[in-house]
Amino acid sequence: MSKKVNPYKDSKLTKKEQVEQMFDNISGNYDGLNRVISLGTDVKWRKKVVAAVEATNPKSILDIATGTGDLAIQMVNTSATRIVGLDLSEGMLNVGRKKIAKKNLDTRIEMVQGDSENLPFEANSFDAITVAFGVRNFENLEKGLAEIYRVLKPGGIFVVLETSVPTKFPYKQGYRLYSNLILPAVGKIFSKDKDAYSYLSESAANFPYGKTFNNILDKIGFIDVVDLPQTFGVSTIYTASK
């Protein structure tokens, strides 16, 4: 069992309430921060997620923890006729809705407020489900994954993109240097919410990545679970089916 990491140490709110509050707070800075933290590579990783989904010819796609909608927006390049982005944070969704309106994609992407641990959909509703940098924020990881399993159609694809930690020399050491030197500078962007910045690094360091996450997916009932480390292992794409 990994250590439970909450955004605000002294808060009496549940992790879920704190996560919602934190993402509401940082929604205006989120897109810029994402590009800086990942040195722009998050764009490339998202493209790989889209390619994995597109290869299965889905008609319906649910992007959970969609945030400001970057992955949902890229899903318009697939054959899907129904694309739904779901997130806890109205602040993040509102930034996403503006981006979608600007691209005239309002009729193609639906952005809904909701909780991954209690999804507002019938069982077997979607051909493909994705989560990018979302699962490590779930209050109850297994409950969220079990809900995803419930609403995924049999034979459908589930793709997760999440941070991981490089294990091999010299990437392990380089990553440590990057986390200790560069990330603190990036933290200044969060001067209004310093806790958010430490939460993002701490939750990344504590997430059960790689084979440990594969085992959790297996336990929930997913099949054909594969992990594909990206960029020396700083993030991993997991694919699975039902």
Ligand SMILES: C[S@@+](CC[C@H](N)C(=O)[O-])C[C@H]1O[C@@H](n2cnc3c(N)ncnc32)[C@H](O)[C@@H]1O
């Ligand atoms: C780091 S952001 C990722 C946003 C987007 N997927 C991306 O790749 O940029 C994490 C998102 O997960 C959402 N989130 C966390 N827990 C959630 C839950 N239980 N249900 C739905 N969304 C959740 C947060 O509100 C936040 O917008």
